Amino acid sequence: MSLVEHQKNHVRLPDGSIEKQTTTLNLGPTHPATHGVFQNILELDGERIVDAEQTVGYIHRAFEKIAERRPLYQITPLTDRLNYCSSPINNMGWHLTCEKLLGIKTPKRVDYLRIIIMELARISDHLICNSVVGVDTGAFTGFLYVMQYRELIYEIYEEVCGSRLTTNIGRIGGFERNFNDVAFRKLEKFLKEYPKVLKEFENLFSRNRIFMDRTQGVGGISAERALNYGFTGPNLRSAGVDYDVRVHSPYSSYEDMNFTIPVGKSGDCYDKFLVRNEEMWQSLNIIQQAYQKVQEFKGAEADVFHADVPEYYLPEKKDVYTKMEALIWHFKIIMGEIDMPAGEVYNAVEGGNGELGFYLISDGGRAPFRCRFRRPCFIYYQAYTELVKGSMLSDAIITLSSLNLIAGEMDG
Template sequence: MIKNQNFADGRELSVINFGPTHPSTHGVFQNILLLDGDIILDADTTVGYIHRAFEKIAEHRTFYQINTLTDRLNYCSSPLNNMCWWMTVEKALNVEVPKKAQYMRVIIMELARIADHIICNGILGVDMGAYTGFLYVMEFRELIYEIYEEVCGARLTTNIGRIGGFERDFSEACYQKIEKFLEGFPKAWGELENLCVRNRIFMDRTIGVGVIDAEKAMNYGFTGPNLRATGIDYDVRVASPYSSYEDFDFDIPVGQSGDTYDRWCVRAGEVKEGVRIIRQAFDKLKGMKKDPYHADVPEYYLPPKEEVYTQMEALINHFKIVMGEYPVPVSEVYHSVEAANGELGMYLITDGSRAPYRLHFRRPCFIFYQAFPELVKGSSISDAVITLSSLNVIAGELDA
């Protein structure tokens, strides 16, 4: 238990609450800091303020109804959670997804990764007082949300995709918005990088701050940009390819020192690689416009809305799928994707009923947040703010 301490020489150690409602905590979680003046001597993290029992709720929901729960994990990149869930169910069902649908998923997942990194890197600047760069690139996050709208009608909690693929094909307006994004975003992102990467103030505030070495990062179970910033090039898209990522040419940005600066730079590099992947997938899609965008699995794929509205058989089938009348066979599977914060995994056990027997989410935020006390010991309060920001702890993913 961290508590106030007084010493004979008049020196006094104090305790402050950094969160759960502090704007710099980026969510509802608490850090109790023991301070000697402005220097952090110890820290104690607390989670559970928005615990929503998603895993237990999932045991009482059908497989289609669970997708809306995944939206609320990392809500800065909801489609990545959605795709991970659909691929987990498809693994249990042994569903083969058409190439076109896989490439469509790649585009959506990389857009989600970019949107997430825009938030993380932009907010890191805001936490140091640099607001302009964040506002500048937010224009393109808005464009990504407009692409989501064209695909599924939603922006933040997307509920995007279906078992076997997508509800509908990309529209011409969607293709145009993707093209617009690919044309305008790289220049804007390059300007943000130029604003920060060699900026003396930015470097002084981030280099050597919140350092973790590769061995400790591995021991904690780090994945994603926070692990790659230490020099380890582990990426699920390469180590265990899914959705045809093996068809694309891209690099894995890595750092060296595992500090706040390297974490920012790794995410900046991933944004550029994400644009590169989207361009490759987009070019492939142009020659596949007449190909199927979902698998031929009528027992699990929702029928088209126009048929549901006009045909009794389609309406009945729609009802049976949503209410879980076509159960998933007995299985035990684990599937993971390279989400914005690292390896997002879903461990699914089914018993042949309409709902999972057990479902566990491997949330990367929950794993690397446990290292926060070690990262901030000996640093100042202002350093703790930007260290937390560079980790990109999302409360919804931390506290499922």
């Protein structure tokens, strides 16, 4: 644990009575569980937490203000750095926001390919969260085991866009390139092997008495309080509210997919763990459906990987060298010479941690007039004090991990 700021012993008052004093403890930002960028000031009575105050602001990256000085396509790499455990969802969310402003309708094949990538990212996000919760209860095996399959997901990203963690995957209107055969083979390998691994991972934890004792009744929250705080995603669904952006406001043809929304009851760490595990099963189901639909496209349709929007989509390099029109569009896009239409839009996707929203105002210039990112981690971290009050000090880390706080979403 980190530095103890001050500690007072019990004080005997003049009347002979004993006044009980508390200890103030800095949990972070140097503690490994706080990622070096956020701090929790805990007031302890022995090992029991009587109060807490959370602090953010150690990154100061100013993404939203940087975005107001960039053309739309240059903002995509900024979104990678929000939730970097599932950055493709951030990328797709931003592209969908731009397409909403620009009035772009993407082909069905593009939608299904996006769904495959986004659900792979959701699995990657959840397996990191749940395996780290296992580590915080003393079980390291599950973490090491599932990391091999996060690596396989990253290899799929690499085939699609050349990147792994901060992917910058896709473009406004679709993808930079079509998926190659290697990407599909790696996807098939993942779909074949991961279900068995996920089942074994569940068996390690779900009915493990030590794990259950450490997570049940810890960090719980009611549905009403979760809604009041603005919770979304698994943290809200674990409290019993079945809100999922993919169902309530479908995008990218999610309405074509059949899946269920897993919910919990108490909102405690154990329910969060179970909800995320079940969401991985649902994501596997969605990927299977989307991949099947992709395989149904034949002929020229099987080569479609972006919408016909030359104003915002870079032409192929071979065309730039041989066709005047392609050369002109390439120059105008690279030099940022294309004005966007004036308008005001908000678009949200179901991120790994909940509703990830992008609010964009355009005055008709080449860069957004105003940008605002709705980062789910920043919103539900406000509840941390309430979640840990009355808990033991050892529960503070598990509560932190089960929320799946991603430091990149703290500072916008």
